Amino acid sequence: MKTRAAVAFAPKQPLEIVELDLEGPKAGEVLVEIMATGICHTDAYTLDGLDSEGIFPSVLGHEGAGIVREVGAGVTSVKPGDHVIPLYTPECRQCKSCLSGKTNLCTAIRATQGKGLMPDGTTRFSYKGEPIFHYMGCSTFSNFTVLPEIAVAKIREDAPFQTSCYIGCGVTTGVGAVTNTAKVQVGDNVVVFGLGGIGLNVIQGARLAGANMIVGIDINPDREEWGRKFGMTHFLNTKGMSRDEVVAKVVEMTDGGADYTFDCTGNTEVMRTALEACHRGWGTSIIIGVAEAGKEIATRPFQLVTGRNWRGTAFGGAKGRTDVPKIVDWYMDGKIEIDPMITHVLSLEEINKGFDLMHAGESIRSVVVF
Numbered sequence: 424m425k426t427r428a429a430v431a432f433a434p435k436q437p438l439e440i441v442e443l444d445l446e447g448p449k450a451g452e453v454l455v456e457i458m459a460t461g462i463c464h465t466d467a468y469t470l471d472g473l474d475s476e477g478i479f480p481s482v483l484g485h486e487g488a489g490i491v492r493e494v495g496a497g498v499t500s501v502k503p504g505d506h507v508i509p510l511y512t513p514e515c516r517q518c519k520s521c522l523s524g525k526t527n528l529c530t531a532i533r534a535t536q537g538k539g540l541m542p543d544g545t546t547r548f549s550y551k552g553e554p555i556f557h558y559m560g561c562s563t564f565s566n567f568t569v570l571p572e573i574a575v576a577k578i579r580e581d582a583p584f585q586t587s588c589y590i591g592c593g594v595t596t597g598v599g600a601v602t603n604t605a606k607v608q609v610g611d612n613v614v615v616f617g618l619g620g621i622g623l624n625v626i627q628g629a630r631l632a633g634a635n636m637i638v639g640i641d642i643n644p645d646r647e648e649w650g651r652k653f654g655m656t657h658f659l660n661t662k663g664m665s666r667d668e669v670v671a672k673v674v675e676m677t678d679g680g681a682d683y684t685f686d687c688t689g690n691t692e693v694m695r696t697a698l699e700a701c702h703r704g705w706g707t708s709i710i711i712g713v714a715e716a717g718k719e720i721a722t723r724p725f726q727l728v729t730g731r732n733w734r735g736t737a738f739g740g741a742k743g744r745t746d747v748p749k750i751v752d753w754y755m756d757g758k759i760e761i762d763p764m765i766t767h768v769l770s771l772e773e774i775n776k777g778f779d780l781m782h783a784g785e786s787i788r789s790v791v792v793f
């Protein structure tokens with residue numbers, strides 16, 4: 424079949440809208456019509472050539488929602504007509520990681536996914552006879568895409584695609600980092616570095632968990648109003664401040680340091696600041712941001728010797744097929760907010776504008792509707 428898609432032919436080039444050839448689903452795979460997709464900063468980081476796993480030409484996008492249109496042989500958990508959210512962190516429920524009960528990082532198809540291929544080692548997309556690679560196992564910047572059965576979460580049919588697609592990454596990552604990874608408790612003091620599409624969801628996750636202080640930090644002053652909408656209690660604009668100044672200010676505000684800090688910037692200098700702003704003896708810093716290829720984190724080991732903890736999280740520690748339908752329920756029941764964070768709704772033809780808005784700090788989430 425044919426599908427309209429925004430293709431990343433090369434790094435640092437605008438996406439091109441073209442008609443691709445798409446092979447149907449093989450055994451264990453499903454064909455999904457993508458109805459809406461968000462644009463996450465991770466898509467921009469890959470398009471900018473900063474991802475060590477970045478492959479071109481490819482169809483980016485990993486924050487989608489859509490409808491199953493066809494299933495391959497042996498598929499039993501979904502059927503045509505089901506509403507689904509694609510999962511860049513699949514859940515096979517059989518691999519060592521899934522069975523461990525300790526992680527959401529299913530390893531069943533990670534090797535081929537990282538090479539832009541389906542589990543059988545081939546790609547379903549092509550253009551003028553040449554292969555086009557998949558991205559994060561999702562490729563939601565295509566109107567139709569093929570996914571492994573283990574990489575789709577079935578969701579309720581009354582959830583709007585335009586907003587629930589954000590649960591495919593940003594919402595689940597931010598809220599889950601608080602509830603699954605940090606396990607923030609009532610009364611904890613939380614500091615969030617970077618109040619974009621992920622950080623604002625960390626803030627609403629901290630509010631849900633009953634945190635005491637929720638301090639938001641950004642270098643964009645417009646983000647203060649955004650943070651306050653979702654439960655932020657204090658704001659710090661750190662533009663022009665040194666690491667020591669930021670740490671000292673957070674330690675003063677939180678009476679010794681935060682119980683939990685979250686990096687939602689991807690900047691390795693900010694990651695260090697976030698660790699050092701944690702309370703001596705027990706504070707934990709969670710890295711959510713994805714850093715550019717080649718960047719490394721550093722701190723004095725004394726920071727860890729004196730009881731601070733450094734951790735990371737992918738997809739908010741959520742097990743996709745199990746947890747995503749529940750997060751959709753939280754949204755539909757009004758426990759978490761999504762609609763106000765969708766600042767721009769674009770057509771596929773306008774997708775490059777979504778990247779421009781993100782880089783200019785003018786959007787929280789842009790969503791493309793097909």
Ligand SMILES: NC(=O)c1ccc[n+]([C@@H]2O[C@H](COP(=O)([O-])OP(=O)(O)OC[C@H]3O[C@@H](n4cnc5c(N)ncnc54)[C@H](O)[C@@H]3O)[C@@H](O)[C@H]2O)c1
Pocket residue numbers: 463464465468592593596616617618619620621622640641642643646661687688689690693710711712713714736737738739781784787
């Ligand atoms: N671990 C995961 O599973 C996961 C999932 C989604 C996104 N991410 C990553 O999370 C990060 C955030 O993504 P997003 O979509 O929210 O991006 P975004 O562009 O919407 O937001 C980033 C925010 O950080 C702020 N910022 C930038 N530099 C800063 C600095 N030095 N100090 C303080 N604030 C600063 C920006 O002003 C902006 O508000 C990215 O690195 C993305 O790749 C990780």
Ligand SMILES: N[C@@H](CCC(=O)N[C@@H](CSCO)C(=O)NCC(=O)O)C(=O)O
Pocket residue numbers: 463465466474475476477511512528533592713716737738
């Ligand atoms: N490919 C990059 C790392 C990118 C990365 O860390 N991705 C996150 C999701 S970001 C979503 O917006 C993730 O899930 N990581 C776990 C995994 O990819 O298995 C690199 O090579 O540095």
Ligand SMILES: [Zn+2]
Pocket residue numbers: 463464465466485486592593
């Ligand atoms: Zn993402």
Ligand SMILES: [Zn+2]
Pocket residue numbers: 513514515516517518519520521522528529530531
């Ligand atoms: Zn698994």
